[in-house]
Structures are given as structure tokens and as C-alpha cells.
Amino acid sequence: MxxxxxxxxxxxxxxxxxxxxxxxxxxxxxxxxxxxxxxxVKPPPAYGICVACHTRDMIAWLVNHLAGTHxxxxxxxxxxxxxxTVGLLIGAYLAAVRNHERRKVALGGHWRSFVYGILVVNAAxxxxxxxxxxxxxxxxxxxxxxxxxxxxxxxxxMGTILLSRGIAN
Amino acid sequence: xxxxxxxxxxxxxxxxxxxxxxxxxxxxxRDFVLxxxxxxxxxxxxxxxxxxxxxxxAGALGLVDWRAPAYGGxxxxxxVVMDASKPAVAPASSALDVGLPVLTVAVVAGIALGLFSxxxxxxxxxxxxxxxxxVRDSVFYLGGFYLGVVVYNLVTKPLLALVx
Numbered sequence: 001m002x003x004x005x006x007x008x009x010x011x012x013x014x015x016x017x018x019x020x021x022x023x024x025x026x027x028x029x030x031x032x033x034x035x036x037x038x039x040x041v042k043p044p045p046a047y048g049i050c051v052a053c054h055t056r057d058m059i060a061w062l063v064n065h066l067a068g069t070h071x072x073x074x075x076x077x078x079x080x081x082x083x084x085t086v087g088l089l090i091g092a093y094l095a096a097v098r099n100h101e102r103r104k105v106a107l108g109g110h111w112r113s114f115v116y117g118i119l120v121v122n123a124a125x126x127x128x129x130x131x132x133x134x135x136x137x138x139x140x141x142x143x144x145x146x147x148x149x150x151x152x153x154x155x156x157x158m159g160t161i162l163l164s165r166g167i168a169n
Numbered sequence: 170x171x172x173x174x175x176x177x178x179x180x181x182x183x184x185x186x187x188x189x190x191x192x193x194x195x196x197x198x199r200d201f202v203l204x205x206x207x208x209x210x211x212x213x214x215x216x217x218x219x220x221x222x223x224x225x226x227a228g229a230l231g232l233v234d235w236r237a238p239a240y241g242g243x244x245x246x247x248x249v250v251m252d253a254s255k256p257a258v259a260p261a262s263s264a265l266d267v268g269l270p271v272l273t274v275a276v277v278a279g280i281a282l283g284l285f286s287x288x289x290x291x292x293x294x295x296x297x298x299x300x301x302x303x304v305r306d307s308v309f310y311l312g313g314f315y316l317g318v319v320v321y322n323l324v325t326k327p328l329l330a331l332v333x
Binding site for chain 1: 274282329
């Protein structure tokens with residue numbers, strides 16, 4: 001598609017090959033606040049970026065419309081769901097194609113990953129959001145989210161210990 | 170502009186940058202503990218500092234209506250925790266008077282989120298990037314991620330209702 005080619009060419013010119021994590025953090029931070037303040041991605045507040053919640057909204061919106069259920073959905077997603085996660089996939093795909101990093105890799109843990117996906121999205125929805133939104137909420141001033149971030153850190157430490165001792169995987 | 174379109178465009182930008190930077194907010198702490206690599210941790214810190222500053226500036230300019238973040242999806246029922254007349258720079262110490270069950274569930278869910286994400290090899294953002302890059306495991310992870318929303322509504326939510 002010509003549009004895709006143009007975008008990839010443009011992105012390749014504008015974005016350097018290597019982007020530091022700090023650059024990502026700053027740009028993502030500005031976007032997360034910017035879409036709430038200037039583009040009305042609310043309510044709820046501090047909802048600009050949340051991979052888990054936006055996925056929840058998207059799936060729940062689909063199921064609600066197809067099956068007539070009344071699953072929980074954020075007010076901002078009522079008419080049309082937020083499509084951050086779709087954008088993420090498209091953007092990452094384009095970046096991988098542009099830099100010749102797209103290749104089929106099978107690490108051999110398919111069903112384990114599948115189960116982790118189920119567990120993570122459930123934990124994330126209960127915990128107010130994915131790690132990104134927990135930081136966003138904390139910055140917004142929600143002390144409960146800050147407490148959850150502390151829990152998140154404990155969980156990561158536990159997981160890292162399991163990984164380093166070779167207990168998991 | 171329509172929020173769906175705005176977030177779609179934002180997502181494309183984020184996805185592109187995330188693929189180039191290999192960002193992972195879970196991986197930050199993991200890498201630091203395992204190999205003392207602070208690159209990803211700095212990314213998470215930069216995100217937090219940037220959002221804090223941006224919210225403070227936007228709040229000082231009167232662009233933010235300070236409402237307590239919704240615990241679930243319904244923000245309309247939330248009380249106003251901070252009005253525009255108060256200084257917006259300091260974070261509102263608001264949501265800790267929610268009761269012990271909510272606090273416990275939030276912290277336990279946070280621990281579970283950190284643990285499972287670490288074992289799954291990355292936060293949800295990173296998994297999206299890997300899936301788009303062609304990693305099969307992450308494609309399966311995404312399948313679980315989508316099915317997990319169904320599981321949440323059919324199993325987890327009724328279970329949580331027993332706690333509250």
C-alpha cells in the first residue's frame with residue numbers, strides 16, 4: 001500500500017534507528033497527558049495510555065454490541081472504544097518492517113504465554129490498569145495507584161527471583 | 170476529535186517508538202535486579218516525571234478537572250477530590266480512605282500483575298510490540314489477553330463482588 005510505504009519512509013527519516021527508553025518515557029508521558037487535556041480522552045481521568053483498560057474497553061464494547069451484554073466499559077469508550085492497542089500493534093509492526101527486525105520467532109512457550117495473558121489482564125483490570133497507567137495515575141495524584149505501584153515492584157522482585165533461580169520457565 | 174481516532178494515532182506513534190526503544194516498564198526493575206542495567210528503569214522514571222510535570226502544568230493552567238480516578242469504569246460517581254482553587258502542583262492525597270478491602274485487593278492485584286508480567290517476559294506494551302515483530306509466544310499472550318477480558322467479566326468480577 002502506498003500510504004504505508006510513505007509512512008514508513010517518513011517515520012524512518014524522522015525517528016532515529018535507536019530511541020532511548022528515556023525518550024520514549026518523555027514522549028509517552030506528554031502524549032498520555034496531552035490526549036486527556038487537549039483531545040478529551042476522558043473520563044475517567046489519567047486514562048490516556050492504558051494497554052489493559054483500553055483492551056478491556058475494546059473487547060467489552062464488541063461483546064456488548066454483538067451479544068447485548070452490559071459489561072463494564074469506561075465512559076470515554078461508550079460510543080467507540082479507544083484503539084490504543086490496535087495502534088500499538090500497527091506502529092510496532094511498521095517499525096519492525098522499516099528496520100528489518102520482523103521475523104518469526106517461536107520460543108516454545110505458547111500455551112504458557114496464553115495463560116499469562118489471561119492472568120495479567122485480570123490482575124491489571126483489578127489493579128486499576130497496566131503498569132503504564134499505574135504510573136500515570138500516580139503522577140495524577142492517586143495514592144491508591146502509588147500503593148499499587150509498590151505492590152507491582154514487590155511482584156516484579158518475586159518474579160525476578162523465580163526467574164534467576166530457574167524455578168519458572 | 171474522536172477519542173478512538175486520537176488514541177489510534179497515539180498508539181501508532183507509541184508502538185513505533187516502543188519498538189525502537191525496546192521499552193518495558195516491568196523489565197526496568199527486572200533488568201536492574203538481574204544485571205544492574207538501568208536503561209529501561211530510566212524510561213519508566215522519565216514517564217512518571219514527565220506525566221507529573223505535565224499534569225502539574227496543565228492543572229496550574231486550569232486545564233485539568235481534578236476528579237478521583239475511577240476504581241472501575243464509572244467515573245461519574247466519583248467525588249471531586251481537588252478543585253481548581255487549590256494548588257495543583259502537589260498530588261491530591263485522595264483515594265486512601267477507600268477502606269481496607271479495596272486497599273488489599275489493589276495491592277494484591279499489583280503484586281500479581283508484577284509477578285505474572287515478569288514471568289511472561291514483559292509488560293503488556295512490550296508483548297504487543299513483540300507480537301507485531303513476529304514473536305509467536307507474544308501472539309499467544311495477546312490471545313490470552315483478549316480472552317482474559319471475557320474471563321474477567323464472567324469470573325473475576327463476580328468473585329470480587331464477594332469482597333466488596
